[in-house]
Amino acid sequence: STKFIEITNRAEAIDAATWVYNRITNTPASTYTTAATLQVWASDYESPKDQIFGVVGIAIIGPTLGLISKKKKKRSKxxxxxxxxxxxxxxxxxxxxxxxxxxxxLIAHELRLAGGNVYNLHPDTAAWCLEEPATSIYLAEGEELNVIKSAAKNEHISFQAHTDKETLRMLAITPAINDSFVKEFEVTNLE
Structure with a gap:
């Protein structure tokens, strides 16, 4: 679980839930521990589906009932x-x-983890591959790169590092994570 995956509407929640379900059911040998961990964790909650997938329903009685705002789908970057x-x-x-x-x-690494099937990727990573591969580029001081890499490891965020003469020079971070992760650090947007 990480705060850097943001689900903003029902369609994204359904995509994420479907992806998690398919990953757990289609690769039982490698995900048995994951399923068991989720089950134990969810047992502490009254409504585990809401907790796991971040779906919270609120009904407002009156003329707005049944109206669902349609937000433009966020671009995976x-x-x-x-x-x-x-x-x-x-x-x-x-x-x-x-x-x-x-x-x-980075994408090749994630595809290997998904068994070579782009449709088994996290929905945002699959969208990046199949729809519009947008990229945000940031600049950071050398030591800040190491801090970002450590934070990505601690959050279990997929990334790839490029080193030059054993010095970290570049990090690529999965499109499944929103920009707020990188923006928490001292970085400047390359324009």
Whole structure:
């Protein structure tokens, strides 16, 4: 569980719930522990489905009952955080190649975890692959990159790191996580 996965409407909640259900039921050998952990955790709650998937229903009696606001679906963005000083040393071609390589390694890693099936990916990552691959790029000081990497590990967030001479230079963070994760750190948006 992480606060960086944001479900804003019913359709996203259904997509996330379907994805979790399919992952648990289609790979029982590797997810038995996960299912058992969720079951034990959910037993503490009166309405475990609301807790697990973040769906809370509120009915307001009156003329608004039954009206569901339609928000535009959020765009899934892969986030890249790059060492600020190192970025300045790269040519445009080197920069573009490294962004592509690191992003593709992240998606390849997630695809391996999903058994090679893009439809088994988290819904936001699948949307990134199949619909519109948007990317947010941020700059950070070298030590801040290490702090972000440690936080991603602690939150169990999927990421890929690029190192140069054993120094962390770039992180690619899964599209399944919203931008608020990276924005919690001292980063600047590359424009």
């Amino acid at each position: 892969l986030q890249l955080v790059i060492d600020k000083k190192w970025h300045k040393k790269l040519s445009a071609k080197e920069f573009a190649n490294l962004v592509l390589e690191t992003s593709q390694r």
